[in-house]
Amino acid sequence: MxxxxxxxxxxxxxxxxxxxxxxxxxxxxxxxxxxxxxxxxxxxxxxxxxxxxxxxxxxxxxxxxxxxxxxxxxxxxxxxxxxxxxxxxxxxxxxxxxxxxxxxxxxxxxxxxxxxxxxxxxxxxxxxxxxxxxxxxxxxxxxYNQYPFSNDPDAGLLHPDWWITECSCVPAATTPAPVVEKPFRxxxxxxxxxxxxxxxxxxxxxxxxxxxxxxxxxxxxxxxxxxxLVAPPRFVPFAANALLFGADPTGRRDSADALDRAISFARRAHLAVYLPPGTYQVNRHIVVDDVTIEGAGSWYTIVKGHEVALGTPDPDGSVHTGVGFYGKPASAGGSHHVHLSGFAIEGDVRERVDTDQVNAIGGALSDSTVDSLYLHHTKVGLWFDGPMRGTKITDNVIADQVADGLNFHTGVTDSVVANNFVRNTGDDGLALWSEKTQDARNTFDHNTVQTPVLANGIALYGGVDNTVSGNLIADPIREGSAIQVGSRFGAEPFAGTLRIKDNTTVRAGTFELNWKIGLGAIWFYALEKDIAADVSVTGDHFLDTTYNAIMLVSDFPVKDKYSITGLKFADLRVDGTGTSVLSARSAGSASFRNVEARNVGAVAVNNCGSFTFPPTGSEFALTDLGGNGSWLAPWLLPNTITCDDRPPVVPPPAPSGW
Missing domain, CATH: 2.60.120.260 (Galactose-binding domain-like)
Incomplete structure (x- = not known):
């Protein structure tokens, strides 16, 4: 196959x-x-x-x-x-x-x-x-299996009418129906x-x-x-100690009601809630508003719960609940001035149900902070449904999620995600998703994202005036990139500025199983709208890329409808690509200044444009602003068409000091 x-x-x-x-x-x-x-x-x-x-x-x-x-x-x-x-x-x-x-x-x-x-x-x-x-x-x-996946290795196809790249067929339209190897994927x-x-x-x-x-x-x-070397447990004096309200640090009894009582008292008394060392069983959401909750440190204070099936689905579509700290929904005004720090949240999520609210942190939190938490085994570490504003997510470890590490969904503004470590997510590591309402003026700064199994390290779906800076993204596995700028999933169009600067990607640029082509360490994807904002990629390093360092795509059915224009690439270092520095599969334009590249495995510029192959050159125009060395010059005016879907992969040597 x-x-x-x-x-x-x-x-x-x-x-x-x-x-x-x-x-x-x-x-x-x-x-x-x-x-x-x-x-x-x-x-x-x-x-x-x-x-x-x-x-x-x-x-x-x-x-x-x-x-x-x-x-x-x-x-x-x-x-x-x-x-x-x-x-x-x-x-x-x-x-x-x-x-x-x-x-x-x-x-x-x-x-x-x-x-x-x-x-x-x-x-x-x-x-x-x-x-x-x-x-x-x-x-x-x-x-196993197709999205949203199964825990059953013997399951048949979840979507018999979907394209199966292993056999290049649509099973429901294929006679005889293909037999897929089990366990499948x-x-x-x-x-x-x-x-x-x-x-x-x-x-x-x-x-x-x-x-x-x-x-x-x-x-x-x-x-x-x-x-x-973990510091000793932290003690918080002059706080509402959860033990005094009936919380059980042995984990044998459910402590959810006790935490509610402690939070209610703390709000009245203008105190923080303190969770001493221990394991606290919590099997539902703890709703937080205008409260500070502090643990003794994420190695010592653990809030742990079971996933619980609901008798009837919630209005939001959830069929399960589980441990999580949630702000009030945005439709109810959201929550404000919530501060969570110094504890672990251990969930019990073993399957992906997209309608479930079984995230470690959720709801809408404005003017709030989430700091020094360890988030493990939930669906998403932090999923915020805005509008909300002014929240800082810092110094957290997010590991082994079924879906995203963090997602700012719908109208999250003026917020910062900084110095977080994210490993082994089942979807995007960090995401801005401007569905219906723009995410604006947010910053993802100096985070590490490693081994996202599906999708991207950092994903941007629409947005206005956002910044992605100083991040390290390594080893995306499939169907994504280290960084994706995508007009997809019903997102609002990109507007204003988007600054992608001083990031490093490592062993990125995966193979797209459905298209059967290699992607880029950074991937611009105009699927539903043009990408025409003021986008700059500056100071980034692309190391040991499996395929392309930079990829620009309009999907073939919309190739004559959407374009990617005005991108600015400057002061980049490309150290090793299996194929190209740039693969362009879209109409549009980009400029390059001081982009250095070495150990390039195939033609440096693979410029297909929008696949109409006019005699005047590719529909994607490249502008040389100087300082680019020899990799770019042969492929400039008249924007030479050098279209090869699947150039041979030449593994580069290991990255080294520049």
Whole structure:
């Protein structure tokens, strides 16, 4: 089948890719950021309290898997596209690069044969002693089939009338109907788990992860270990202590009503609510307005709940509820002056139901802050339905979501998303979606987004006067880019300015399975409207791109209707592309100034325009403003047509200092 042929070819290609970080020698730790030498991404992304070590750079008697950038494989979803597979009795051993008392392990274990997940042990020892046992699980991973996916590996096609790229057919219109291989399109393999080590260890100490004999998992894949020195629990005096209102820190009793009582008292007394260390069971939304809720730190205060099926659907279409802190809906005036900090929210979402409000943070929050939370196993980490304004989302870790990490949906304005770390989302990592009402004057600044399984690292659907700056986006897996500027999903047209500046993308530019072409690390997509705002891309670095660094597309059915005009690219560095620097599949125009490119795998400019191929040149016009070196000059006036849908992929060498 077509996908299998492509996957085989791409796997063979990417095995030739050089590795940016050398393997550990003599037990010395190799610290990375997005699986790269940190010097290559200095000043970009979130400033986090942990240090990343990839399993493939550690000591092990297991087997390194990858690299691979084809979808639906374990190495393709791993950070850096490589990991280590161990079987019972095998280990991976990391050398601590700095003092630490806590670790996070990113891993994958097999699904149960009929879905639903298994649990499996992992032993943690430090210097051969102080053994602790983690219980890994695949209950929150392993999705299958077509969007919005299934937990059942034996399920038939969810949409029998959809195009199936593996057989180049529409099953409902095909006789005989195709038989798809089951499980069909497995994905979302990884999860992560945190562990306090009980004491602090020094740099140079050895943390060994061992799969014990008798594990229920035939194999365990270990992707990486994050280590950090977590501060002691924080105590907040002169606050409404939730324990005094009946909250249970053991997690045995539901604490939702107790939190409501604490919030009500705190508002009357003009106090904050304090959640001391413990695990608090909450199985519904906690509605917040004009209140501050502080925990002892996200490693110590955990708000955890079950997903609960509703007897009848809510008016918003939800068929489940679960743990989450929600502002009032915008239709009811929204909530204001809400401040949430210093705790974890652990959900229980194992499937994607788009109508469900089972997000960690939701509703409409204006003039509010969300800071230093750990958001895990919910549908979306933070989903805001505006209008709302003036909210700051900072210093959070968002991991293992079924859908987006964060979405500003409909009329979110004057807000900031900064210094957040997002890993393993099932859809866009961070998104602005101007459906019906424009998102305006927002900033996504210095965030890190890694391994979004579906869609994009950072996605912009419409908007006015927004800025995306200083972010680090690595390893998007399929059907998306590191950064997408898209006229899609009913969004309002882009207007005013859009500033995309000083971001770094790593191993982006995925293969679009339906079109069967390679995308770009940054992708402009005019599907429903023109993209004609004042858009500038300045100071960005595109490293080790699988296909194109920049891609501009109007989908073929609308190629003569919509265009992408007036884009300005300046002061960019392109270090390695499998194919082109620029692939243009649209009418329109762009200018280039001081755009440097090296290690380009195919023709530097793949300019198809809108596919009418006039003798005067492509319908997409390129303007050279100087300083671009030799990559651009041959393809200028009369905008030479160099249209190749599928140029051969030439893997670039590993990125290096410029």
């Amino acid at each position: 077509a996908r299998r042929t492509f996957g085989t070819v791409l796997a063979a290609v990417v095995t030739l890719l050089a590795v940016a970080v050398p393997a550990s020698a003599a037990g010395r730790p190799v610290v990375t950021r997005a699986a790269l030498d940190p010097a290559l991404v200095a000043g970009r992304g979130a400033n986090v309290g942990f240090l990343e070590q990839e399993a493939e750079n550690a000591r092990t008697d297991g087997v390194v898997i990858g690299p691979d950038r084809s979808a639906y494989t374990l190495p393709s979803e791993a950070s850096g596209r490589r990991a280590v597979k161990v079987t019972p009795g095998q280990y991976v051993e990391f050398t601590l690069p700095a003092a630490a008392n806590a670790i996070t392990v990113r891993y994958s274990v097999p699904d149960a044969p009929r879905g639903g997940g298994i649990t499996a042990p992992l032993d943690v020892t430090v210097n051969g002693a102080h053994r602790q046992r983690m219980t890994l699980t695949s209950q929150y991973s392993w999705l 497995p994905s979302h393999f990884y999860d992560e788990q945190r562990l306090l080590l009980g004491r602090s260890y020094r740099a140079g100490d050895k943390v060994r992860l061992t799969v014990p004999a008798g594990s229920a998992a035939a194999w365990t894949v270990l992707d990486l270990l994050d280590s950090e």
